[in-house]
Amino acid sequence: MGAPVLTASDVCKRFGPVQALRNVDFRLEPGEVHALLGINGAGKSTFIKILSGALQKDSGTIRIGGEDVHFRAPEDAIRAGIATVQQHPELVPDMSGLDNIFLGRETASRSLMGRIDREALEARADALLARFAVPIDLSQEVGQMSAVEREAVAILQAIAVDGIRVLILDEPTSTLTDVEREDLFALMNQLRAQGIAIIYITHQLEEVFAIADSFSVFRGGACIARMSVEEARSSGVSLADLMLGEAVGDIFPPKADPDARGDVFLEVRDLSLTHGFENVSFTAHRGEILGLFGLVGSGCDELAKSIFGVDPPDQGEIRIHGKPVSLRKPREALDAGIFLVPGDRRTEGLALSRHSLFNVPMANLRRAAGGRWGLKSRQLRTDIQRLTDQVALHPPHLNTPASGFSGGNQQKIVLAKGLYSEADIYIFVEPTVGVDIGARAKIYGLMRELSERAAVIVVSSDCDEVHGVADRTIALHKGRQVEPESGVFSRDDLLMAGIMGEGSL
Amino acid sequence: MRTWKDRMRHSTRGLGFVALVLIVAAIFGVLEPRFLSYVSLNGIARHMAANGLAALGLTFVVIVRKFDLSIAGVAAFCAMSMGALIAAGWPLWSVILAGLALGAVIGGISGIAISRFGLPDIVTTIAVGSIGTGLAFIYTGGRSIFQNFFTSGITDLNDAKLMGLGVSMWLLVAIYALAWFVLSRTRTGLAFYATGENPMAAHFSGIATRRFVALAYVLCAMCTVLAVLLILAESGTAETNKGANLMMPAYAGVFLGAAIMGGTSVIASFGGILLITMLLDGFALMGLPYYYSDGVVSLILLIGVLAFSDGARGTLQALRFLFWPQKSTKPTAKGSDA
Known part of the structure; x- marks a missing residue:
């Protein structure tokens, strides 16, 4: 590769007593996807904010294409060729994807009365779409779009400015399903092919190997490692160990002893909700963690909320400690001993x-x-x-x-x-979205602790999470329950059941 | 509930508030010596009682993050209704109860329309208020009601004193104390605040958010009735424009108090309305025509809220940095001693 597109050296930043960044050195090659790793508080967000102009460095130098730059505001960064997509991109839901992309720069004129030239706008959109073939209908309203489509709109909005050389994506996959994530990766590949370098923050370590060319690890405010993915793969280094600075081993707590399984606390029979799920039946026991895996749209979220009384089911029966109950609002569910950790x-x-x-x-x-x-x-x-x-x-x-x-x-x-x-029945929906690996281990540990006196149900679209933490798993696919053929799901079977709906009914 | 640090910060704001009140009093006292006379201070107390009750009701509505623009209309209709009942010879206590009940019904209508049926709060309360303003004319077609006022005992609410302080002020203090206890020391208060902070999270926590929104409107209308009752007591007649001057001071008191104290609360509203009433009475004493009063109050509100906003605080800190670049380290006097 040629000269790096972006380098940072000795960048420091202090917030009052906290040294958020200490002497950070960083390098980004043109046209590479570079993952930025680190637990929450490691300094990666601060670093990204400095690169995007939202914060100002205390000392150190940042060079773009060999030239020293100092950003006082996000506009400076964009002018220098660095675009950023926030973790929760701000889009206008009532406007079409296209209008969102060109929002605020519909015309070259700065005048308030500047007329919007629809044709020119569409030509620009066509040019943009010719470069990046996103398989989405940009004429529909953003409010109607799926999470990945919104992310794509936000990315197109960011790079629609001329001269963008670096794109920063802050945890773009945290709200995406596995399938949607592939779509995003496809778009990222197109960007890479166009020579745009991508800095990419994620907590999902397996994504690093799936999409990134190289990565940097932040710990305690310093950038402690920079490696190419091949190096990491051949050396077998553990990314989690690098992030935490010590061997973490498994982030999941030990499984429960099957004999220690206690009474049935919650039983659900043939529960159905229109446009949600159909004929779902399961039991949750004290002393175990029940896992419910399903992608976005599988009805998992609806099921959890339905049991909690937010959207009461149309049909079926819920029994708590063996007694049938009718829960029509969260208050009644709480009184019955159910607590929902919402998604x-x-x-x-x-x-x-x-x-x-x-x-x-x-x-x-x-x-x-x-x-x-x-x-x-x-x-x-x-x-x-x-x-x-x-x-x-x-x-x-x-x-x-x-x-x-x-x-x-x-x-x-x-x-x-x-x-x-x-409560004595806990339902966790997507418990670790946007949660760093250290806190994840703690949360899983707490679930296990909790399961000693309560029934714990984990509902998640992260297959590894469900499989890793739960003692028993079921999957939901398009509102239908999928159960294992042989008593328990293996990780791969669970994934297939959730994605394809395969398995015995 | 709080650490000592928190308390310090809280009491610093409180002390700042007291200082502000003293400064305003001193300025008016210098410009117009009558301002600090017994008669004038008593007038301030009476006006503060009426304004303060309206502000207290509004405080509940603002805590659940809604608006109530029906205060003037509710006040007008309830004033004429109570006036008509007094003229009809009802005993005073039953008039007050009837007025409160009427207020509760009107507040309930707004509250249920907004919380249960999801109507927009501003439009709904403007409509309800306008209906109230119109209904205020049904008793006399707009003529004032004064029959039986002096025999009914209502004027005692204005004139009677207890330990040197007017009964209306005692009423204000008692109701504020009750509201303070409910909002900051009970689970009902926590539920009110939770409803305003994040209705969805409150709902998921089993809090009946709709009920608390509706209740806020009921309480607001009932407090408005008490406020206009004091105005009737002061003037000795019921007129359709009574209460027209309640709304702006109430909003100014609640928002100015919240800006200075860093959040909406009973204590903030109390301080806010004290400040506003002093300013209003002070300007009136100095000969400012009454028709400017709403404008003056609104101007003070804007300046106050701006001055205490985060943006202004940043500017202020920047200015301070300009004049005192470093934290003042004491010059080492001991060195010269040696």
């Missing part, structure tokens, strides 16, 4: 602008008030302190708003909320 913790789980003391007791205000009306403030504080210690909230600040924590630690607050509600 979207930011909208369904937390009041983001509030601290743990506010969030944790929310699902069990009765306990917070000791059965009466007035809150038992001191007791509440001790209880919450104990729970946040138990889930290893980091940093352990009770008064920091939830929005000030990383994804993994936000999930830990939701977990503490679940523990505070003292």
Whole structure:
């Protein structure tokens, strides 16, 4: 390869007492896909923000094509050829994909009254699509699009500027299914073929081998390793070990002893919901973790919410401790002892602008008030302190708003909320989306701990997660339940069952 | 619930608020010495009682992140209704109860329309308020009601004093204390705040968010009734434009208080409405025509909210950095001693 398109040397950044980046050296070759790895708090987000102009470095140099650059704002970075797609791209849902791509730069004129030339716009779109053959209909509204289509729109929007040489993707796959991920990788390959270098943040280590040419590992604010994927493959180095700085081994806790399986806490019989799922039946026992694998659209999310009373089922029966119940809203489900760790913790789980003391007791205000009306403030504080210690909230600040924590630690607050509600059936939906590997291991460990006194159900579109953490698994495919032919699913059978719907019924 | 650090920060804001009140009082006192007279301060207390009750009701609505623009209409209709009942010879206590019940019904209509049927809050409350304004005319066609007012005892609400303080002020303090307890010390209060912060997460936590939204409107309308009751007591007549001047001070009090105290709360609203009432009465005393009052209040609201916004704080810090580049390290006086 020729001269690097982007180099950084000795980049430092400090936030108050925290040294977020220390002497980071970084190199990006033209036309390579370069993965950026590291647990939350390792400094990769800070580094990306400096590259994209959202933050300013304290010291060090950044060179693009050999020239020193200093970005004061994101516009400077874009002008220098660096485009960024945020983890949750901001698109206008009511506008078409095409309108979103050219939003704010419909014309060359800066005047407010500048007329929008539809034909010129379409010509530009055609030129863009000629370079990148995305198999999506850009005339439909973004609100109607799937997650991967929205991601593609966001990427096209980012690179629609002339002279983009570097594209930064911040965890683009965290909300995608396995199939959608392949589509995204195809688009990334096209970009690479056009000579655009991609910096790509991910927590999914297997993706590194699937798509990346090389990777850098961040740990404790420093870039501790840069390697090509071939090197890593031939040397057999463990990426997780590099990220954590110590041998992690398995992130999944040991499986339960099948003999220790306790009573049936939850039984679901022939549960159906229109446009959701059909005739789903299973039992969840105390002492085990039940895994439910299904892609987006498989009805998994709907099933979990249905059991929790958000969208009550049309047909079928739910039994808790053997007694049939009818749960028509979350309050009734909570009273019956079910707690849902929702798939979207930011909208369904937390009041983001509030601290743990506010969030944790929310699902069990009765306990917070000791059965009466007035809150038992001191007791509440001790209880919450104990729970946040138990889930290893980091940093352990009770008064920091939830929005000030990383994804993994936000999930830990939701977990503490679940523990505070003292349920005996826990349903986790997509528990580790956007959660780094260290926090993932902790969350899986907590699930295992919880399963000693409660029935735990893990619902996820991540096959390895379901297979790794659950003692028993079932799959959902297009709303239909798929069960193993021989008692238990192997990892590959589970994946096939979820993707293809194969297996015995 | 809080660490000492949190408390410090909280009380710093509180102290700042007190300082602001004292400064405003001092400025008016210098410009117009009558401002600090007993009569004037008593007037401020009376006006604050009426404004404060309206602001308290609004506080509940703002906590669930909604708006209520029906305050003026509700006040007008309930004022005329209570006036008509007084004229009809009903005993005062039954008039007040009837007024509160009427307010609860109107607030319930807005609340249920917004929470249960998902109507937009601003449009709904403008409509309900306008209907109220119209209905205020059904009793007398717009003429004022004053019959029986002086024999009914309603004017005592304005005139009577308890330990040197008007009963209306006692009423205000009592209701604020109750509201403070409910909102910051009970699970009902937590549920109110949770509903406003993130209704979806609150729903998933088993909180009956619709009920709390509806309840906020009911409480707002009932507080408005109490506020307009005090206005009737002060003027001795019921007129259709009574309460027209309640809405703007209420909004100004709630939002200015929230801006200064860093969040909507009962205490913030109390401070906000104290400040607003002082400013209103001060300007009135200095001869500012009444028809400018809404404009003045709104201007103060905008300046206040801007001054205490995060953006302004950043600018302020930048300015401070300009004048005191480093944290003032004390000059080492001991060195010269040696």
